[in-house]
Amino acid sequence: MMMNFYKTNRNGNRPVRSFLLLFVGCWMAGMFGRNASAQNCADGNTISNQTFGTGQRGALPNGYINYTYVTDGCPNDGRYTVAGMVSGACFTNSWHGLNEDHTPGDAAGNMLIINAPYPGEIYRETIAGLCTKAAYEYSFWLVNLNLEFPPGTCGFAIPNDPDITIRVETTDGRLIDTLHTGVTLRTPTPVWRKFALTFNFPPMPEETTDVLIRLIDNGEGGCGNDFAIDDLVLKRCTDCESPSVYVPDIFTPNNDGQNDVLDVFMSNVAAFEFVVYDRWGSAIFVSSDPAVKWDGKFKNVACQEGIYTWSMTYTFTTSNQKYTKNGQVVLAH
Template sequence: MPAHFVLRLKTAKRLRRSVCLVAGWFGVFTFTTGQHSAAQSCSGATAEVLIRESFGTAEATASLSGRTSYQYVTKACPDNGEYTIASAVDRTCFGSVWHGLPTDHTGNAGGAMLIVNGSDRPGEFFRQTIPGLCGGTTYEFSVWGLNLLQPNNCTDSSLPNLTIEIETAGGRPLRRIDIGSIPETVTPEWRRFSASFTMPETDEPVLVKLINNAAAGGCGNDLALDDLELIRCSACPPEPVYVPDAFTPNHDGHNDRLAIYLAEAVSVDIKILDRWGSLVFASNTLSEQWDGRFGGVDCPPGGYTWMVTYRVADSPTTTSTYVRSGRVMLLR
């Protein structure tokens, strides 16, 4: 993970205003304008910042290879479909129509930001892959953005128009937030955009995509982005299946059987496999526990694979099926 990913919040400063909009069935979309703020709609004692992408420093910038379809350039004023990573924005770009930014949003000495000159074709321009999230837990993704174009500089300017899409790596949609157009402002104004989602029970990574819906190059459709964050809104729930790492079926009355613990389920199917994948134990009830034998003969010490398939009631009429697996050591 790059060095500019940090797991902490910066000190919040005063906000000018905060607005919360309800975006239909897509969920809650918020933006905040102000100087530097770490305010968030996902808060509380258990909220934790898992990822912050601040784009490093001007001395240690790197392209976003594999994370954007735009072309990386090192010049101060990128053209249509190009981006750069820099600690400041030159106000003389394109005949002085851009805002000049002396620092990035983070406010660190030499801190960098993503500077984007929108393509003349709408589409995805940034993505972040996030592995290892907990099922059944709510998360919030946020990003700070700023329209670089000053008002009244073009006869027909184009505003950046953004959408946040969140899905699993397999393509299952989790959240879509249509942010809409980012307005031109007389002075530079950073705005915070966020989208919350609940992680399903899956081991797949999550993809967060930023899409620019504006379809015009030329004058406008230019923006700066900084301080992308992923916040876990609450602690991960306990794992629904617990299996000990080892058991000792030596008939001494202690830990002689492999006990499997499972949260409330409609049904359960348990299988134990040896090192060659052969089935040595099967049961459809938690009360029946493996005693380390197969066909009345003690199984040899070593590692065995357990697999638990269980169904959980989502509602009075629907269920979901989950599979968990792992390894257990048989010791004698």
């Protein structure tokens, strides 16, 4: 049995220069003054997928979890294990038994089994190279391993159960977004529940950044707060917006030393092709180097004044994402 829980939170003359400055100013206000809108992420691109592997796994790498690893399938307070099943005999038959992990279709797949002793961080991972203009979804599946018991068991009127907060931060500690799942209640039979946080980056000058994702358990330990988690997935819900690229919409190739070529403003380019077309759709200029700019000529003959269409494809050194951009430019002598 599975249940879903989502939170969608929250991407050559003076007049020509003045127009350029105005356009760049408006463009920068748009780029750095908005967040990418949150999207349904069912078909998003998977960036990271922690399934805890298959077969005998052993301890997680240093830095992922603060608890002590044990091989015992019934870890005591402050301990964890990575295993493909859970015995219902744990702690005098007080846990649900699980015959398999959550990951669909993996033979001998594992899950992370935690006996949380007190409120605090239970898991963290750093994920590199995210686009700051895209929307993302981070999700995980959790099952409360504790059976239902009458009130007052272990001396608690309200039993101790997992109560998780997801925190997405930059690696220098700036909070990007957070989600509090609330208490995951006990059930008569084991129920895997999905929790998901869709987040956007706040305005920042970086085009890509690394993030730290932390899972924090707010619940108390002792006679409860025992659970398994699996399938911790980060998806990109929207395309990475093109980083800083600007092509003016007018230039004046009249040899006065101002705006005599059609500039393409961009940086950190790995691959580039820029094509200009005449009104009949014929290519009259092609460049594979941003430093090679159109001077308004075709076969060394000055082109007529008018509107010309251009298209550009490019990638950046920061990612393998391929971008396509199209536009028009006015050639005025």
